[in-house]
Amino acid sequence: MKVLIAGNPDHVSAASALEVDLGGGRHLLVASGVAHVDRVPESGGGPAGLVQVRLGIVAFGVDQAAPLIGLAGLTGDGSGFVFAADRPRVGVDSESDEVLLSVETNGGSAGRLGSFSYQVVATILVNLSEVVVAVPSTPATPATPATPATPSVGEITAVEPGSTAIPTFPGQQSGPDPLAGLYPDRGSHVPASPAPHPIITGAITWRTDVRRPPAEDPATVAPFFTVTANAHEMTPGSGPWAPAAHLTPLAQGRITGLTVGEIECRATYEVRDAPMFRQLQMTLAVAAGFAPQSLRVERIAGPEVFDLNYVHTSEAVDFTIIQYHLT
Template sequence: MDLDVLPAAKQVANHAVLDADLGVGGRHLIVISGIAIPDWKINDDQVHSEECRLRLRVPAGTVEQSTVYTGLAAIANDDTSHVFATDHARLEADESDELVLVTALAVMGEPSTLIRFSYQVVLTTRIVASEISGTITWPTAWFRPSTTTPSAIAGTFSILANLRTTQPSPGPFGGTNETLVSVTPGQIASVEVGDEKCRVSYRITDPPKGRELKVTVEQQGLQAPPGTTIFVRPAQAGGDVLTLSVTEPSRAGVDFEIIGTYIG
């Protein structure tokens, strides 16, 4: 079974993370605790075993040492022979390089329910920071910032790293449908103002690794000439789609340009 600590899933209670930067080479001491809610029901006299995979939503990095504790927190049985167990537990890293707690559960009874189990994970790890960076360029005539500080363009651009998935389009014409789920916002780092063009540099800090991402940029406030439709496009076709990894955690040069098409 698969559980997730995200609040929307409602599969964990009292989840907490303590992250202490030890100040040497990206090393962190991390303590994770909470109560998982598998609510696993059995109604026979056979012992049933199953692995529970709990996504902890904490970057794994390079784990140096770890200890894992699990214990029963809430069970139910109708006065019959029963078994309840968290036999063993271990840590893994998923495709996004985030920690997953894998716990072997066992239940028997007529009926029995393993409602909740508690967990605590303590580890030291070296976190490999990830980053996406690039520029956004537009005609100065459409918007000239009053200064070269990032605050001068506050609210002008929305920059996001999105999880990207695709699937074939239905119908006879082929193609693909794209689904984007926003995960990490970007921030403006610097501003350049020129006579013809303006340019900002941006950074997206700690986007997920091991998943296909698409960077999107939306603009609000640029004033093109009447009859002109504004488009935001990657400076290189397909350059806005990428995948980061532990060995290649950063990507620079994800640049965008803002252009206009006149419709007379």
């Protein structure tokens, strides 16, 4: 089995994901990308020929899904080339609660798979406490207690209040699951904690004689600072600048606090719901009106490039603003 991470551009290029809140604890998920199978070695833990793409989306379950795949890149080394990529399935990892796309592949001896494109449209469950299920009405005084029938596809199984079971919904498939060993029964797995809310925090310091705010109010300095969480990617480049780092803005921070001292001022910032499964780099831009002097910004604490995931959900990066001294 090969495992690809959608947030890693070496694994999946042109990766994108869109979530729309449908209410009732459900989100509509649309995810797409090009999975580069030939760049990832076999990891074991599953049958040969199985490719698993981790989409970087947290969910408690998949209500309905319509995955689509296409062969986007093939490599042939001789005649008799045969390759198939089919049976796409969408599920949720029982440990990390991450939405997964699995594709069964079958390659001939004369060739190998380079990459395939995918698109996933799914309704996912993000908050079980808000899921609305239909409970059929029953007569007030039934003549004979009815034996509950086994629900068929298209029916909804109601869940009693306080139960830890997960309801079933229309569109779920019945019968044996060829990937049952990889996707344990979700009915016995209810996450103990809600989906993580990744956050990036930090401080911005400068000498008070560079600029003294009139009050310890973050609003007095917030218009001068632009704190950005950027996607960090290395591009081939050319000449002495190869390779070169390319930054794409993903999320903006906000100033949350300000302390004015006699020698130094300190502002704090945060980026809530920061992007996950991406290589990130923080930047700080200072508007020209902040001070009449020429200024530069330096990172003084925290990593230059980092990523957030289910285990590492927070990071801190500090900056300082320094006045140029021309000689």
